[in-house]
Amino acid sequence: MKLLDIKNLRVYYFSEEGVVKAVDGVSLSLNKGETLGVVGESGCGKSTLGLSVLRLVPYPGKMVSGKIFYNGIDLLSLSDEEVRKLRGKEIAMIFQNPDVSLNPIMNIKEHLVEAILTHEEIDEREAVEKTEEILGKVGIPKNRINDYPHQFSGGMKQRIMIALALLLNPKLIIADEPTSSLDVLIQAKTLELLRNLKEEYGLSLILITHDFGVVFEESDRIAVMYAGHIIEIAKNTELYDKPLHPYTQALIKAVPTVTPEEQKLNYILGMPPSLLTPPKGCRFYARCKYAREICKFKEPKTATVGREHIVKCHLY
Numbered sequence: 001m002k003l004l005d006i007k008n009l010r011v012y013y014f015s016e017e018g019v020v021k022a023v024d025g026v027s028l029s030l031n032k033g034e035t036l037g038v039v040g041e042s043g044c045g046k047s048t049l050g051l052s053v054l055r056l057v058p059y060p061g062k063m064v065s066g067k068i069f070y071n072g073i074d075l076l077s078l079s080d081e082e083v084r085k086l087r088g089k090e091i092a093m094i095f096q097n098p099d100v101s102l103n104p105i106m107n108i109k110e111h112l113v114e115a116i117l118t119h120e121e122i123d124e125r126e127a128v129e130k131t132e133e134i135l136g137k138v139g140i141p142k143n144r145i146n147d148y149p150h151q152f153s154g155g156m157k158q159r160i161m162i163a164l165a166l167l168l169n170p171k172l173i174i175a176d177e178p179t180s181s182l183d184v185l186i187q188a189k190t191l192e193l194l195r196n197l198k199e200e201y202g203l204s205l206i207l208i209t210h211d212f213g214v215v216f217e218e219s220d221r222i223a224v225m226y227a228g229h230i231i232e233i234a235k236n237t238e239l240y241d242k243p244l245h246p247y248t249q250a251l252i253k254a255v256p257t258v259t260p261e262e263q264k265l266n267y268i269l270g271m272p273p274s275l276l277t278p279p280k281g282c283r284f285y286a287r288c289k290y291a292r293e294i295c296k297f298k299e300p301k302t303a304t305v306g307r308e309h310i311v312k313c314h315l316y
């Protein structure tokens with residue numbers, strides 16, 4: 001059964017410069033227990049997509065059309081109050097930047113205890129016990145719980161963010177670049193922790209990142225995003241072994257290889273288009289070595305190749 005089903009979602013920012021079409025007709029689903037990776041270059045709309053699921057798209061952003069079903073519930077039809085009840089308890093998010101999300105004048109215990117008490121009717125003693133338990137799970141020692149955010153390293157802050165997300169036993173976690181600010185070793189440890197907790201708690205996970213290596217290691221299925229569109233979705237090994245979209249093919253070639261010289265040759269030429277005035281046809285047109293006349297004028301439909309390999313390209 002599908003835990004999350006996003007249908008033809010459009011989310012636009014009505015900025016002073018014009019309308020930024022950050023998410024422009026995205027369809028995506030997530031099965032129970034699955035890890036879905038969402039990968040794409042900076043600015044392609046990944047965070048906007050993640051925030052939409054929690055109905056947290058900031059002003060001047062707006063969900064203009066589409067549907068998001070969570071466990072069969074139409075999230076966009078719920079009242080603000082009803083959505084607030086889902087946040088943290090059903091769906092939680094690990095945000096891109098812990099320094100923005102953690103309040104510098106609250107210690108860690110206050111952060112977690114307050115989060116529990118606003119959602120659950122238990123007394124403070126129980127909330128503190130739960131806080132200590134969950135901090136233990138993410139490897140923050142008990143004697144640090146009265147410390148403030150600035151007293152923790154980047155890796156520890158990210159683990160505190162994971163603890164905050166887990167606190168109310170959600171079923172779905174959306175992790176937005178949970179490790180991109182960390183060095184490689186701490187990144188690997190944090191991802192391992194997230195993977196273990198996912199198993200232990202029976203979670204489903206959407207992992208958002210620009211790092212194809214990370215997404216490939218961690219995901220069951222991968223969705224590739226480009227300039228507000230999902231251009232390919234497939235099982236992890238299928239996508240890696242048989243990428244269909246020219247952009248995915250280029251992305252996989254650009255994954256760091258043995259020597260830096262080789263790597264240099266493999267980056268994708270050009271820049272993604274502006275989302276203020278996206279091209280009429282295929283958004284990858286200007287950078288694509290297979291581009292034809294039709295690609296310039298007509299937006300490709302989404303085709304299903306084989307059982308569940310989805311691609312948005314005129315070649316298919």
Ligand SMILES: Nc1ncnc2c1ncn2[C@@H]1O[C@H](COP(=O)(O)OP(=O)(O)OP(=O)(O)O)[C@@H](O)[C@H]1O
Pocket residue numbers: 013014015020022040041042043044045046047048049058059060061210275
């Ligand atoms: N508040 C805003 N006002 C106007 N435009 C915005 C706003 N927030 C995001 N955008 C634009 O929407 C597009 C998608 O942004 P988003 O943050 O979702 O991308 P992203 O894929 O998460 O990027 P990154 O990898 O850098 O985090 C970008 O073009 C961005 O400039």
Ligand SMILES: [Mg+2]
Pocket residue numbers: 046047048096176
């Ligand atoms: Mg982002």
